[in-house]
Amino acid sequence: MEAENQMQVDLGHLLAFDPYHHFPSPPKSREELVTQCLSEGTKLVQAVVDGLFNLTSTEALEGPLVKLPKPTTRLPREKHLPRPKPPTKWELFAKSKGIQKRKKNKVLWDEQTDSWKRSYGYDRVNDDADVPIIEAKMTDEPGGDPFAKRKEEKKKRVEKTEKNRLQNLKQAAKIGALPSHVQLAATALPITGTQAPPKKITKDELGSVAGLAATATASGGKFDKKVAGEKPVKHQGKHRKFLPAAEGSGMGNREKEQTDKVLNKLMAKNSHEILNVGKAVSMYNVKKQRDGRNQKGRSSFDSSSKLKPNGKPMKGDKKSPYQKSRKGGSHGGGSKKGKAE
């Protein structure tokens, strides 16, 4: 039967398909199934090989080489078809004006060095920057630097070409035809609303913000889940030191010290003593030390104040012993400043 003999052979894929095959009776065992399948497979491969070996072959080192025909079964692509690049701004302009491309030589003869030099790039012919002498024109203003001007012009030209190149690439990226080796990266976030640029947050500020958030929790942020690398929260403000609940041995010395301190403060506030002997003694000692130091540098202080145009005494001058004694005298009495804290 002819219909049963037709097999679909696709040489491009080395594929053979028999759409008319069926098992006349269900195979009783696995081996039977396998042998039947293999025999069918042999027939199919034979059909493909028939087609293959009848193609024109060329001789290669290993053996005959055959040029495969195009496959007939169509399979879906894995990526989209490459999109053509949109014409650049210059190309559009050239087209509209009818400007043709001219072939330029890569090397040109350089008269000055008697050699062939590149027409662009490093060590090129007629480089703008190599000219040693620039003659002044009537339009030049005196005091202007023509070399610097040339450099600036070149810089502007380069910036302009870069800007145009970026615009061309953006156009290509819009339609998805960006060349495979180019990527456009955003360097700054777009400015929306007010024109102020986004404020840059320093590391310390960030740390303090995290600390502020930590204080909102009852445990002061001690058990909060931390990101990898985050340092523990630094407690800002007052640090209170508590004595240990049970002290090792002895009479609880630290507690005694604490209570003594408090007691002394209270007593001093309410006492009517004029002179605090201890404080007076230490103040006298300190004054004596400072006196000695001042005497050494006394003269320099005097002259320097005269040299200054404003005639103001220098900062160091304020430390005159007279002023100090005044200070010492008035406060030497009973009122103890005490620690305000």
Place this chain on the structure above:
Amino acid sequence: MMKINTPKKKRVLRELEKRAPKLVETGKKTLILQGLKTSNVLNSVLKEIYHLKRDSAVRYTRKNDNIRPFESGGETSLEFFSQKTDCSIFVYGNTSKKRPDNIIIGRTYDHQIYDLVEVGVENFKPMESFKYDKKLAPQVGSKPFITFAGEGFESIDELKHLKEVLLDLFRGEVVESLSLVGLDRVYVITAVSSDRVFLTHCAVRLKKSGSVVPRIELVEVGPSMDLVVRRHRLPNESLRKEAMRISTDGLKKKIKNVVGDSIQGKVGKIYMPDQKVSSSGILDRVVTYCQVLNTKLFW
């Protein structure tokens, strides 16, 4: 503010160009990965598929728990992997009570899921269990024959889809010319019933016959398994149309040194290499010949 980033190294540039979309595509790379739970059978199935497709496959051995290709949100991981490894076919293996030894073969278009076929593996026989003469073993990377037999492949939707996917999976590199010496393997796929397909991998022996065409003998070497089609998802029409598009632009070849217009006709340029007339000694031979002629004439 935008910045133009181009690769600073040639190696990176080459890799990027390999991944760029091409006019004519050569073979697809395969990604083989697994889900949360795999059985022994499934492990060896994935391993053997990886060995069969050695050079053009990537194998991930970690468990992935967020891949559910048939659900709408579960494809993001697969698409990400496809982008990273530049693979457009994936084979995802997973076992569950409802679907034991399950394999999902899927394809991507532009790194988005194109279509999926879910099959169960039964009666799996690994490569080691087949005994054969080692000289027949097929080489890695050789282009295989693929044969399909059965009416089911024509009439039943799922089997038709499976046929296309298996062809894509096994076909290897797309080449223009083939060496007839390197033909040594075949995938024999038979439709046993309306949902069951028998797949086996054999080595091909070319034996001498009377004519140019050799006689074929098949020897079972590779893994053999039964594939039971469970679910499948066809691509939607618009995506399918886009993926099947062929472009004819790039097929025109450039002919060098030939120009032509309607007045002159076709004009070509021939470049001759430098003929060193003086140094080859031809002139001496001409002179001698003339001398000989002279003497002969006036003899």
